[in-house]
Amino acid sequence: QVQLVESGGGLVQAGGSLRLSCAASGSLDVINAMDWYRQAPGKQRELVARMETGGSTNYADSVKGRFTISRDNAKNMVYLQMNSLKPEDTAVYYCHALKNYLVDYWGKGTPVTVSS
Numbered sequence: 001q002v003q004l005v006e007s008g009g010g011l012v013q014a015g016g017s018l019r020l021s022c023a024a025s026g027s028l029d030v031i032n033a034m035d036w037y038r039q040a041p042g043k044q045r046e047l048v049a050r051m052e053t054g055g056s057t058n059y060a061d062s063v064k065g066r067f068t069i070s071r072d073n074a075k076n077m078v079y080l081q082m083n084s085l086k087p088e089d090t091a092v093y094y095c096h097a098l099k100n101y102l103v104d105y106w107g108k109g110t111p112v113t114v115s116s
Helices: none
Strands: 002-007 010-013 018-026 031-039 046-052 057-059 067-072 077-082 091-099 103-106 110-115
Touching (some): 002 091, 002 103, 018 110
Antiparallel strands (some): 018 077, 031 046, 031 091, 067 077
C-alpha cells in the first residue's frame, strides 16, 4: 500500500504562485511514476505533470513553462511549483503514484483557486 497526502493548496490571485507538496509513505518500492493530476468542476481529471522514476518529466501543454514537478527522494516528497497561475488553473489537485505499472494510488486532493 502507498499513502499519499497533498498539501499547499489555497486561494491565490492570477499571476501568483503556489507550491503543492505530496508526502508519500508505505511500500514505495517499484514506484514507476509520480504525477500531479487536477480536476476542475464539471470536467474530467487530467494529467498536469509526470515524473518517471528515472527523472524524466512531461507536462500538459496548458502548464508548460509555468509548472515544475520535482521530488526529494530522501524525504519521499513530490512537489509541484505553480507559477503565473491563471483562473483556468482552478481545480482540485491530486497526487498519483503508479506501482508495478499496474496499481494506481491517489491522494485525497488539495484545492487550488485562482481569482481573476
